Amino acid sequence: MAKGITKRSDDYSQWYIDVVLKAEMAEYSPVKGCMVIRPTGYGIWEKIQQRLDRMFKETGHVNAYFPMFIPESFLKKEAEHVEGFAPECAMVTHGGGKLLEEPLAIRPTSETIIWSTYKGWINSYRDLPILINQWCNVCRWEMRTRLFLRTTEFLWQEGHTAHATCEEAEEEALKMVHVYERFAEDYLAMPVLVGRKTESEKFAGAHHTYCIEAMMQDGKALQAGTSHHLGQNFAKAFDVKFQDRDMELKYVWASSWGVSTRLIGGMIMNHSDDNGLVIPPRLAPVPIVFVPIWRSEEEMALVLGKAREITADWDPLFFKIDDRDQYKPGYKFNEWELKGIPVRIELGPRDVASNSVVVVRRDTGEKVTMPAEGLRENLEKMLEDIQTSLFKAAKQRMTDRxxxxxxxxxxxxxxxxxxxxxxxxxxxxxxxxxxxxxxxxxxxxxxxxxxxxxxxxxxxxxxxxxxxxxxxxxx
RNA sequence: CGGGGCGUAGCGCAGCCCGGUUAGCGCGCCUGGUUUGGGACCAGGAGGUCGCGGGUUCGAAUCCCGCCGCCCCGACCA
Missing domain, CATH: 3.30.110.30 (C-terminal domain of ProRS)
Structure with missing residues (x-):
């Protein structure tokens, strides 16, 4: 059993916190509600970014960056939006030792700064659509926070698109919620429901909101991604018009969509267990760890040599060899289980003698012996199998509940x-x-x-x- | 903002009621040695503004007053 992790069955909420902390995903920072994302957690965020970013690019989007500081007056321009976000905005009132003429909000989301910018970019229907995404941090002063699930500052991506017609904006919003669905299921191995939010649950300032909803192991729902058809609300608030083919001046139609570091919380609560984190292989920064086993200097040279020989032509990001001498193998087994590495390989003198390795799956704990020949291909198959069975198990759980x-x-x-x-x-x-x-x-x-x-x-x-x-x- | 809990070494805690040597234990860390197929062992060692500020007292981690912070559970939210 993992040391210091509360059992899921005893206290699910405490179990979650223990996993995040003990697996070294994140830790609390000096400021209430904020967290440090440690390399183990950030590595997963980087994988999420890589995969999603590619999906965004494949669907025609480009990245840009807009500033974090937003004039207070901007936020007030869209009535519903102000009402939704004003209470949770962090405001900067001083700079350079002086009181600012106008307070600056730290972005809770970037609709307003982006639409004030789009105004200058859009004149004609030929300027449309604009399909931009940005990766950034945002800040919302929440009353109650939880590691990854709801923090005062969090990392996310926000797509902001501008279109000539209502239909195009609608199509975009729908397209992106389906991108999220595919990402959640294919990479996070997290089954989701896709649908529309009700009027009272939708985004402040949207016509309507689409979402993916996942179910955690305790049966609670987690909103894992949203996509909004914003109508012409922001175009009107920021006076963004274009001249159409028919010579008419028209307001631009908009969509926005986002997912955040909350996905990491969802991943944890979907797959992890009483032994700690379980990372779906496709999101593991390094999916394989070798734990070499030796008794003497000679054996150490032997097994490390064999591990290096086996992996000579492997992608360095596919595996790592844990050659630390200060820990015994048993300690390393537990540590890598706690940290959720999908597959562990044990390689000792006996394995060298038989030209094979012992392979252990994180999800089931199952141990099998594999020949050193063709190992990489077999591991790739096993990783895919783990990915699939994590998804199936989660799907079954959702169906059953x-x-x-x-x-x-x-x-x-x-x-x-x-x-x-x-x-x-x-x-x-x-x-x-x-x-x-x-x-x-x-x-x-x-x-x-x-x-x-x-x-x-x-x-x-x-x-x-x-x-x-x-x-x-x-x- | 309401309810609960906590603040003593990097982490987890004891000590506080009933004030009194040099503040203790486990883990971790450092050095040396033996170990290594599921969290090794022995020996030695380093590490502390006892959350902060006042007060009481010959003497405060301990008693009194005030403050601060964090976590957990509820009301708002990706």
Missing amino acids: TYTVDSYDEYKARVEGGGFYRVFLDVDNPEVEKQLKEDTRSTVRCIPFDAPEEEGPCMITGKLCKHRVIAAQAY
Whole structure:
């Protein structure tokens, strides 16, 4: 058993914190709600960035960078947006030892600074679309924080696109939520529900919001990514117009979309166990670790030599050889398990003699012997298999814990225990969601795209609804 | 902002009630030796503004007053 990690079954929340801290993903910083992301955690963020960035580029986007400081007045230009973000903005009031003429907000998101810039870039329909993404930090003064899941400052990417038509902006918002879906499932091995947010859950300033929602091992929902159709709200607030083919001046249509370091929290809460972190192979900065085993100087030379021989033509980022002499093999086994390395290879004198290695999977703990010949190909297959089975297990868990419920009493009794609930709720009426939240501390997570056609009475008001929505307690 | 907890060596804690040698233990760290296929052992060693500020006292980690910080659980949110 891993030292110092609370069991999931004893206290899920404490288990999560223990995993993050003990696996050296992150640690607390001197400022409340902020964290230091350590190399183990940051390496995963870098993999997320590499993979996603490629997907963004493949769908026609380019990266740019906009400043962190936003004039306070900018934030006030879009009514709904101000209301949503004003309370959680960090404000800079002084600079160079003097009181500033206008306070500067540290970006909670960049719609306003970006749209004020786009105004200068857009004149004609020929200037559209603009498909820009930026990787950056943002700051939101949250009341309650949790490592990776909700921190005062966090890292994310935000895409901001400008289009000539409503349809194009809609298409973009949809395209990107599906990019997130594919990323979550293919790389994080995290199954997600894809759907639309209700009016009361959508982004402040959006027409509507699409999202991916994942289920953690305790059955709670995690909003893992969002994509917004912003309509013309920001174009109007910042007066961004273009002249169309028909000579008319029109407001530009917008979308924005983002995922954050929260994904790392989702990854942890999807796959990790009582022994620590489990990293899906495709996100592991280094997926393989060799633990050589020796008793004497001669054996050390022998096994290290063999490890180097086997890996001579391997990609250096595919593996590492843990040749530290101050720890015994058993210690290293535990340490790499705690840190979530997908596959460990044990290589001792006996293995050298038989020209084979012992391979151990992090996800199942299964040990197999593999010949040194063709090892890399076999490992690549095993990593793919781990990736697939992590996804399957998570998918199964989500399926098993998605319930169809019609009675509000039953819902109230069960929702505390976690899981997704397919229910009829009149989501056109914000009062219904308000009551749901008051009664159960749960919310409507999304209206899934793939919800089958069904008709039934809202479990609170009895009003006839056209489809079921997903309700759950969320992080 | 409400409720709870904590602040003593890098980490985890004891000591505090009932004030009194040089503040202690485990882990980690350093040196030397023996070890090494699931968290090794022996010996020696380094490491402390006891959260901060006042007060009481001959004497405060310990008692009193004030402050600060962090974590956890709830109300807001990616």
